[in-house]
Amino acid sequence: MDTTRGQTASTTIRRQLTRIVLVPSISFLALWATVTTVGAVQAGALMLSATDGRMGAEAFGSIVGQLREERRLAQIHLGSPSPASLTALEEQWRRTDEAFTAERDTILLLGERAGGESGEQAEEFLDTWEELPRLRSEVAENRVHREAALERYSDLVADAHLVSEVIVMGVGDNGSLTEGVLALQVLRARDEYSQAEALLAGAIAAGGMSYAETAHFTHLTASYRDRLTNARRDMSPSVAARYDSMVKTAPWEEVQRLSRAVVTRDPVKDTALPFGTTATWNSDIPVTAAQWHTTARATDPVLGELTAAQVQISLEQARRSALRGVLLNACGCLSALAAGALAINSALRSSRGLTERLQRLRAETLELSDTRLPDIVSRLQEGRRVDLALEPPPLWHGADEIGQVADAFNTAQRTAVAAAVKQAEIREGANRVFLGIAYRNQTLVQRQLRLLDEMEHAESDPETLRRLFRLDHLVTRGRRYADNLIILGGAHSARRWREPLPLVDVLRAAISETEDYERVRLRSAPKMSVQGFAVADVVHLLAELIENATQFSPEGSAVDVNSGLVSSGLTVDVEDRGLGMTHSAYEAINRTLAEAPEFDVMAFPDEPRLGLFVVARLAERHGVKVRLCPSPYGGTRAVAVLPARLLEEAPSPDTAGQELTSLRLRHLAERTGSSRPGGAAR
Incomplete structure (x- = not known):
């Protein structure tokens, strides 16, 4: 007896599930959670970083491109104000604002998501942007010098580049940092080229170039050439080939020739001045507006393609690095999953039988509760007889806990059916009493109406006849109230008409x-x-x-x-x-x-x-x-x-x-x- 009790206790569902599932599940969850959490965090950070880098490059590339063009047109307008130059500048303002509006949400998102230095740089850029309307007003009214306007526009572009630099430098792992640095160098080189282009365009429009402007132009042209030359040594083969092709193009060579002509022109207008005479700075520019515009505009897209290619290489390396991290994390998760699968394989085999029994019990229970029991109750409500010995059929699922649950449900359903039968019997009995009383009342009412008929036919006094009619009316209403009880009891009124x-x-x-x-x-x-x-x-x-x-x-x-x-x-x-x-x-x-x-x-x-x-x-x-x-x-x-x-x-x-x-x-x-x-x- 004791042995049997011990065996029964050791084979309960709770103990089986504890023994089968607990140990392998804990080991599996611990291993899987560790590997998955660490790997997922790292992979997610890498993927998010790569995505932010691409979004930032696209967003700031669009805004900076429009700012550069606005800077160039502002220099031309300040050099030679005219309605035509102002109209062109105002149209560019609209395009710049559209680009900023389209990318503003992206900038805010990147700043919030990156936090730290990236977030601070993004906020600083947005604060600087708020100063742009005042600068535009001063440019439109010719209240600012070309050199000051160039510097303020360049500061705004520099703030945008700072955000881009922080984002790009934060993308990827150590393997992609070199490409990120190269991308920053090329970006800065292109901006210096754009500054030089705008400065010279404004000076040509003004009809002369001051000493300070010449020095600034000289610095810009030398700086962007040095940056590109230094970056060339570390560029990937595809980008280096693109650079080599660019420097051999006719527009690039022409830009360099015109730049040298501006930088190397005679510093004074007349070199044959008498002794003791003060020399005058030579502000003449040996380049026409058409020459510079045509050549510089032809070179800018080529330099832009080089910049985009280098940025793309940097972002692509970051993306590959992120994917590599994701793959490593996936491999780790799969390894943990395989270990867990081996640990719970035996548990699955042992618990499958229990699961099938529980599912079968659930299906049979639902069939009884959703179909058979409602049908039995419906038949009882309709007054039909139900054999409690045969309906509903009992459930049988063994003698363990599952079987005990089935037995408990059998007891519950028998109790429910018995209660429904009892309620139906009570309702039927009450209904019979209800209808009996109603029919008796109706019989009395009918007899009263017949008696009233006799009295009405025999009465000739109008006042008495009126009272009899009134009493007849009340009795007729009483007959309808008796009919109400009959109808509510489920029967039909005794009154019938054979013809329409x-x-x-x-x-x-x-x-x-x-x-x-x-x-x-x-x-x-x-x-x-x-x-x-x-x-x-x-x-x-x-x-x-x-x-x-x-x-x-x-x-x-x-x-x-x-x-x-x-x-x-x-x-x-x-x-x-x-x-x-x-x-x-x-x-x-x-x-x-x-x-x-x-x-x-x-x-x-x-x-x-x-x-x-x-x-x-x-x-x-x-x-x-x-x-x-x-x-x-x-x-x-x-x-x-x-x-x-x-x-x-x-x-x-x-x-x-x-x-x-x-x-x-x-x-x-x-x-x-x-x-x-x-x-x-x-």
Whole structure:
């Protein structure tokens, strides 16, 4: 006995899963988490760095390119202000602003993501950019010297280059740093070339070049040539070949020739001055604007291609380095995964059987709870018998914990079915009592009506006859209330008509069964008849709607009943002049009318409106659509749409604008009640 208990304890699901999964899972997770975390962080940093480098190069390349052109046009305008030069400059301002607007979000993103020095440089660049409108205003109004404007534009470009430098230098590992340094050298060389081009273009436009400008131009041309020459030694073969090809092109050679002509021109205008005479600086420029513009513009794209190629090499090396890191991380993860797979392989084989059993139990449980049990409950609610010995079938899954779970569910479902059976029996018994009381009340009402008929036929005094009519009306309403109980109990009213009844008589009969029928005005009734099998229910349905309108409208106000043909059948509108209801109240009532609920006292609100449930039951029985909505008079409008299958044409005259007196309603009730079972007068 003890041995059996020990074996049972050692083979429980909890112990099996602990033994099978815990040890290999912990070792696998520890190894995998370490390798994956470290590798993922490194690989992610490398990939993000490479991506930022490419984004930064593209963003600042676009902005700096437009700034260089704006700097050149500003120098030309300051050298020789004219409407044409100002127009060209303003158009370039627009292009520069568009480039900055397009890349602003990228710059902010790079600054936030990089943080540290990159973020500070990005913020400094954006702050410097805020000074650009003032510089433009000074240039447009010719309030700044060319040399000062050149310096301020160059400072802005330099700030952009500083951000680019920090980003590029932060890209990749040590293997790509050399290419990054070369990219920075080429970028600086191109900017110095652009400064020299703008400086000379402005001087040519001004008609002369000062000593300071000549010195600055000399420095710029020497500097960009030295940078390119020094970078050539470390360039990759493809970029070096591109450089060698560039320096042999005619535009490049022409630019160098023109630059040398400017730098090496005679420093003074007249070298044959008498002794003691002060020499004058030679500001003449031996280069025309057309020569410089044509040659410099032809060289700039070639130098730009060289710069782009070197930047691309740097970014490509960074990308390869990042990919290499990703691959190494993936290999490490796969290795850890393989080790973990070997560790849990035995666990998978052992737990597979348990998993399949649990899945099978789940499927069978869901089938019982979602399909079989609802079907059993539905049959019980319909009054059909259920054999508890056969339904529902029990689940069997062994004697371990899974089997115990199945047994527990078997117990739960047996209890649920037994409770449903008990509830159905209680409901059926209560319903029988309910209907028995209703039928007894209806029998008494019928006897009262027959007695009243005899008294009315025998009475000749008008006042007594009026009182008998009033009593007859109250008893008729009592018969409808008894019918309410029968309908709510799921049975049919005892009243039947064999032949179709004119619609006008149906409407009058419905009005006659309401308490304040004197307030009801029948406005219209088409020449139609209601099929005999539906007359009693239609009269009952309309009487409930009309009585609801009279009860919830001010005393003495009129309630109008209109009817008319529509494409789907016939509508009957009951409109009162009460206070109406809220939108939510209309929605709640219309939901009840659209879907007849089960008659369950627990579902009623504090003030149940039994008439609405009766209307919903009758409407569902005959396919009548009933809806309540606000009335134009502030009250409520009830619309009942009778389907065409309940109607047929009738020769009876149309009734419009007729107000019914109590005597007419009494006679109407006497006429329309002639088809009651047993041949009674009602």
